[in-house]
Amino acid sequence: MSIAWKQVSPTRWQRPLTGIEDFLLATGNAPVELYNGRQQYNIFSKLKVEINVPDVESALRHAWKQLRYEQPAIAATVDGERKVYETPDEAGLQQWLSSTFIVSDVSDADSLLSTPIRQATLYYLPKISELILRAHHYVIDGMGTVMFWHCLMEALVSPNKDLTFGNEYVRLSAPLDEALGYTGPPTAKQTQDASAMLTTYAQSLPSIGLVSAIGKAPATDCHNTEHTFSRETTGSIIAACKEKQISVTSAIQAAWVLMLVKHADPSSNRSRYTTANEYNLRPYLPSPHNAPTSAVGVYYAPIPFTIELPAPYMEIAQALNSNYQSTLKDNPETVNLTGHYCHLVAAMAKSPEFKAAPVSTDGLVSSLGVIEKYLRREYGGDAVKVKDFMLGLDVVLGMSAFFMYTFYDQLRLVYSFNDGYESPEKVRHYLEDVERILCEELLGLRSS
Template sequence: MNMNWTQISPTRWERPLSGMEEYFVFIGNITAALYDGRQQYTVLSKVKVTLNIPDVESALRHAWKQVRYEEPDIATTVEPGKKIFEVLDDTSIEKWVDETFIIDTQRDAEELYRIGRTMKPATLYYLPKSSELVIHGHHAVFDGIGMIMFWDRFFRAVTSPNYDINFGGEHVRLAPALNELVGLKGPATQEQSDKGLAVLMEYITKLPAIGFPSKVGKVPAGQCQAMEYVFDEESTSAIIKACKARGVTVTSAVHAAYITVLSKYADPDSNTTRYASPNEFNLRGRLEEPYNKVAAANYYLPLPFSVDLPATFDELSTALNKYYRGYLNQHPEVLDVQASFTQALQQVVKTPEYQSAPIPTDALVSSLGVVENHLQHSYGGRDAVVVVEDWKLACDNVLGMTGFHFYTFRGKLRFVYQFNEAYQEAKDIRLYMEEMERVLRGELVGK
């Protein structure tokens, strides 16, 4: 690996930000200045685990250190325009572990998430009270799929510890920027820049669009909440079976149910005749090994989707299915212009016009698919040294742009809606998710 990383000093390596990284750094810095250091989009993932380990704290501490050795990007930090990695020796690595591996005997993961925190390097928390582990990091370092993959790498380190580690040369394993991996070796051509801007304008020109009622911009930010809604196995199985029979993905069906509910409960002052959103595409499946296996990376691309409203569930799910399944195959040139697209996005969000415009109050919708594609139920063979009982992902929400993640794990479809308690009420968010289940049942299962 190590493409486009440059050695700045004997211990410091840097590379330019790429893809969505610069957007997340810019938005994070703006919100940190406004909200006591808290940043929009910092990412938190928790696992509830059973650990059959004699010395749990020692094993977890070593695994955290081992993962840094194997995948050094977890220790990168970000500044405007660049990502930074500091090479540590065997002495200074212990100081890094002391600072980034935290044992919290007082809180559980939900409490940890809601109190928020200022940004610092990726940090691992062990919460013995609730038997949970939490990883918290900058979105420029981790994306959603990467957060799942991190736990797989971590638990493999727990169950197969490597004590023959010598720090100092792991910079050779730093992951390349997305631009490099899709073949962009130099500055974008004018044609690529024009196409990238055109893709962005497909979204920008559709705004403002439909949104939920929200007090964003009218009251100070409050605590973050990531409300979870879990289907039972029977309902999940029936929904998946019905989606297959219809020839649509579960992602398309859930997204269609979300738009249906958004239309029903929309703020009447929003533009209720159009839905516009950046749909998210995981690019790891399009990357060669070993890059498709990197956890600490931002290897996804948001692309604009819009539809006129009102629309039926069938119309929405069909349009979304066509978009999710076919867009990248029908428009492979998008990968060539993704750098120009994200650069155009960064330029637009820095303009006074964009920053003074109303904040979208619909959710950024993100499907993480089947968690088991990247994370096992247990590690350590027949002895099951580690059993993963539950997994959850959430992003900090201080700016008002909410998040809606969904995925299946252990046979259950799970919704996670992230919002700020000052802007929206928990009872309303719960209602939206209940309504989404009713839509899915009524449209797909018939009950």
């Protein structure tokens, strides 16, 4: 079966879902019937911006249109087990613009979370000068979202007035399998190795988890709680990580694990921390799949990690660091395995056994690194200033999420959760504890 985009009518292009897209679709659709169309793990990202261009609303609408022209996958939808793109005529293009570019007078971006979306949607909130992207996770991933904002800001300050739709399909981002260079079905060894990786993960569950009402109460409101470190603390933590030869990601996740130990649900398995670490695959893909021009795609893999508990902080940090450093780097065999592995993950997520199993309550961990690596603070001189960035997920039914990244020289932590399962007060305390543990373990600063 062909994995590439294929033309099936004069205006329609389609291809099979990749394994990671299939997994995200199955996960996302799980709560739809229960919660009025709301989906698990939709991307929710916002920029605080200062825009100094004539007619800001019209300029943003054109930039959104231009981004679709340059990266048409932003308008892709799903039909069954296929991803679909329709080349629009003028009427179709205007209908898409009117339904996916929304100017709202709300003063709180979180108020948008309760409304289901049909396609990736861009909101402009002029009262608070924020831009919001809401998109299905099977359309775009976390690093892709950072790149998306860069591409949108570029389009805003460098508008292309000659957008003639009809041939934009040539710029549809390639599916992960194609980007990895797959030309046929997996070999017997690849199937065996991918199955062994998934089996190891499944046999290590359940993991230590937080107190949660998942399975005991209905979902209510989604939240993305942010915790920002001072520049001084951020600089000290980064310096300490360099001295101890561990990545900042490993250091923060190790603090996360100790926070889990402190606040663990007594009924959870407190003897083990097992998770699926999120690996951005873009650095391992050839051009153009590794570039911002392919921002609108899903190029990551959740690869298992486990460690027995209790364990001291540095042991956990060093184990995580070793895992992050060795799993894919200089390891092309595992990189090439990720696409096949993700197909098995999708099959597991759709199995009756998985659906019946208790939901993990430890939070899915994801690092975006230094945001300025892809998203600048200014565009077009003084035309656009990016004042702040946030990325989170809609959590409706299932595991919460924990993001970490640095922007404006400050570490940012974001915990995405649902207040039907966890209380906002406790979540704020969790994030404060992560910073406290980092300061104690890396800087020797003991709180009174």
